Amino acid sequence: MKIGICGIACEKCPKMTNGICPNGEQGCTPNLKGPCKIKHCAFEKGVRTCFECKEFPCELTKQGPISYGFCQYIAGK
Numbered sequence: 001m002k003i004g005i006c007g008i009a010c011e012k013c014p015k016m017t018n019g020i021c022p023n024g025e026q027g028c029t030p031n032l033k034g035p036c037k038i039k040h041c042a043f044e045k046g047v048r049t050c051f052e053c054k055e056f057p058c059e060l061t062k063q064g065p066i067s068y069g070f071c072q073y074i075a076g077k
Contacts, residue, residue, distance in 0.1 A: 002027040002028075003049065004027055004028040004049075004065075005028040005029070005030060005038055005039050005042045005048070005049055005050060006028070006038060006049070006050055006061070006064035006065055006066055007049045007050055007051050007066065008065060008066055010027035010028065013027075013065050014065050015065060022034045022035060022036060023036075030042035030043035030047070030048065031043050037060055037063065038050065038060050038061070038063060038064055041053075041060055050064070050071075051074070051075075056071065056075055057071035057072055057075055057077065
């Protein structure tokens, strides 16, 4: 099972299941290619998932497939 940068399984990601994932079957990896600001941020901060970042949750996580409220909940904020 691949885990996306946002922290959910790629197989359950709405973008992946709807066939609109910009990374296709490879799923998300931190890099500077493509339009995804979340993966660019992870690459620049040297983290594999948003959950590893000291600033999580942030404004960019509001764009991800996980609800921002849930991100705040799991971060204890």
